[in-house]
Amino acid sequence: MMKIRKAVIPAAGFGTRFLPETKAMPKEMLPIVDKPTIQYIVEEILASGIEQILIISGHAKRAIENHFDSSPNLEEHLRESGKLKMLEEINKISDIKIHYVRQPYQRGLGDAILCAKEFVDGEPFGVILGDDIVYTGSGEPALKQLMDQYDKTGGTVIGCQVVKPEQVSAYGIIDGTQTSDPNLLKVQDMVEKPNLEAAPSRFAALGRYVITPEVFDILEETRPGKGGEIQLTDALRVMAHMGNVYAYNFQGKRYDTGDKLGYLKAVVEFALRREDLGPTFKEYLKGIMEK
Numbered sequence: 001m002m003k004i005r006k007a008v009i010p011a012a013g014f015g016t017r018f019l020p021e022t023k024a025m026p027k028e029m030l031p032i033v034d035k036p037t038i039q040y041i042v043e044e045i046l047a048s049g050i051e052q053i054l055i056i057s058g059h060a061k062r063a064i065e066n067h068f069d070s071s072p073n074l075e076e077h078l079r080e081s082g083k084l085k086m087l088e089e090i091n092k093i094s095d096i097k098i099h100y101v102r103q104p105y106q107r108g109l110g111d112a113i114l115c116a117k118e119f120v121d122g123e124p125f126g127v128i129l130g131d132d133i134v135y136t137g138s139g140e141p142a143l144k145q146l147m148d149q150y151d152k153t154g155g156t157v158i159g160c161q162v163v164k165p166e167q168v169s170a171y172g173i174i175d176g177t178q179t180s181d182p183n184l185l186k187v188q189d190m191v192e193k194p195n196l197e198a199a200p201s202r203f204a205a206l207g208r209y210v211i212t213p214e215v216f217d218i219l220e221e222t223r224p225g226k227g228g229e230i231q232l233t234d235a236l237r238v239m240a241h242m243g244n245v246y247a248y249n250f251q252g253k254r255y256d257t258g259d260k261l262g263y264l265k266a267v268v269e270f271a272l273r274r275e276d277l278g279p280t281f282k283e284y285l286k287g288i289m290e291k
């Protein structure tokens with residue numbers, strides 16, 4: 001069985017839920033305190049032991065490439081002003097090797113993944129969507145948890161958690177059967193953003209996948225589905241019908257940073273966890289809540 005060596009980050013969407021902020025700035029660059037969302041994702045991939053990363057970008061996404069590029073003037077300024085710790089931090093980011101491909105038309109997540117076909121080149125690969133950050137503290141990164149399940153099953157693994165009834169219509173929802181591991185389901189079917197009555201469960205795909213390479217042949221045949229877009233969910237359900245697709249209930253606190261409230265929760269909670277900011281920020285929050 002092949003080891004997972006590659007990961008793909010689809011980041012070509014318009015980010016309409018965050019307009020007007022995302023008019024000229026990619027939503028993946030929205031900061032969680034002082035780090036862009038996409039950097040948390042790249043760090044999760046690296047912490048999972050994957051070094052080959054492809055970002056699928058699109059129009060108005062240059063800021064992402066600039067963020068992971070070297071910045072000679074800034075580096076020189078930090079060196080000259082003795083800000084060596086910050087310089088080290090900046091250098092760490094530009095040392096990460098990232099590949100880019102553009103999705104020419106925004107035809108959906110399935111179409112975006114299809115743009116990774118050449119990069120993936122017949123290997124199983126990881127996917128993390130730009131909107132979903134998972135905090136696992138000292139535990140295993142969420143993507144690594146899925147990779148461990150791939151090592152056990154040899155199949156595609158979809159990262160899932162149970163969501164509230166009113167949230168099922170925002171996600172790909174799993175119809176699965178239990179395996180001997182209570183956190184692992186064998187997927188029988190999957191529905192993209194169903195209404196509550198049609199939802200087979202409340203077990204939702206939350207932006208992390210390990211996918212076997214047959215997905216590309218299937219995506220090439222996949223017609224537009226929900227919302228007129230080519231859906232990754234529709235390709236995964238074809239694979240599930242053929243067998244060997246699993247859904248794993250990963251451990252970790254997940255934030256939907258593409259949603260305004262989810263984004264605010266992420267900023268507040270990540271700030272509270274920081275040694276340099278946490279204690280004073282907590283005092284501040286207490287103070288305004290008492291008013």
Ligand code: G1P
Binds near residue numbers: 204231
């Ligand atoms: C996408 C997928 C959906 C998944 C979700 C996770 O939807 O199509 O199946 O549950 O991401 O965040 P999007 O949120 O991009 O519309």
